[in-house]
Amino acid sequence: RKEVEQDPGPFNVPEGATVAFNCTYSNSASQSFFWYRQDCRKEPKLLMSVYSSGNEDGRFTAQLNRASQYISLLIRDSKLSDSATYLCVVSRYTSRGAAGNKLTFGGGTRVLVKP
Amino acid sequence: GAGVSQSPSNKVTEKGKDVELRCDPISGHTALYWYRQSLGQGLEFLIYFQGNSAPDKSGLPSDRFSAERTGGSVSTLTIQRTQQEDSAVYLCASSLGQGAGQPQHFGDGTRLSIL
Numbered sequence: 001r002k003e004v005e006q007d008p009g010p011f012n013v014p015e016g017a018t019v020a021f022n023c024t025y026s027n028s029a030s031q032s033f034f035w036y037r038q039d040c041r042k043e044p045k046l047l048m049s050v051y052s053s054g055n056e057d058g059r060f061t062a063q064l065n066r067a068s069q070y071i072s073l074l075i076r077d078s079k080l081s082d083s084a085t086y087l088c089v090v091s092r093y094t095s096r097g098a099a100g101n102k103l104t105f106g107g108g109t110r111v112l113v114k115p
Numbered sequence: 116g117a118g119v120s121q122s123p124s125n126k127v128t129e130k131g132k133d134v135e136l137r138c139d140p141i142s143g144h145t146a147l148y149w150y151r152q153s154l155g156q157g158l159e160f161l162i163y164f165q166g167n168s169a170p171d172k173s174g175l176p177s178d179r180f181s182a183e184r185t186g187g188s189v190s191t192l193t194i195q196r197t198q199q200e201d202s203a204v205y206l207c208a209s210s211l212g213q214g215a216g217q218p219q220h221f222g223d224g225t226r227l228s229i230l
Contacts, residue, residue, distance in 0.1 A: 041204075043206055043221035044221050045221070046218045046220070087157075089218070102171065103219055105157065105158045106157070
């Protein structure tokens with residue numbers, strides 16, 4: 001089983017609609033969580049961190065459920081420019097090899113917003 | 116510059132040749148990661164450096180791949196005797212590393228094409 005799993009999609013979303021998707025992680029020792037966005041043929045860029053109490057950044061809302069070991073991302077009032085692959089990232093401390101906070105990426109969820 | 120810098124941005128080489136890819140992380144970032152991404156695929160973790168610790172090499176696909184990080188800053192990923200399946204975008208990322216909640220910042224990547 002992969003450490004971080006995501007539905008690859010694509011999620012086809014009408015412009016203006018709301019879309020939400022989850023990411024599950026297997027290691028209960030995971031400490032920090034992020035959503036990244038990757039546009040086609042571009043590098044991933046940080047979208048937002050995910051806090052325990054849930055957090056919002058404009059049209060984007062992230063939630064963390066530690067009991068069920070998943071995080072979610074909700075996009076309201078979708079714009080055409082929201083079309084991208086959304087990568088879930090989980091951080092945990094490791095003392096093996098390079099000790100420190102190692103980040104692990106999920107495979108990404110592709111979102112296509114259509115007019 | 117303020118971001119992660121990678122060079123070259125594009126590299127085309129013949130099968131069997133060795134290649135070196137360079138990553139200059141953000142100043143002060145102790146953690147450095149190498150990933151590769153094939154077209155339409157997710158990020159594949161290769162290697163992780165954290166400070167002066169021995170690196171986590173668990174993602175390197177074969178012994179043709181190696182990486183160094185000199186002086187805790189610049190890193191070089193070397194691929195020996197390249198094969199066509201090595202063709203991909205090689206991404207480098209850095210983060211503050213110590214302490215939870217530190218996201219990664221990516222370079223633009225090196226697009227490697229093996230003929």
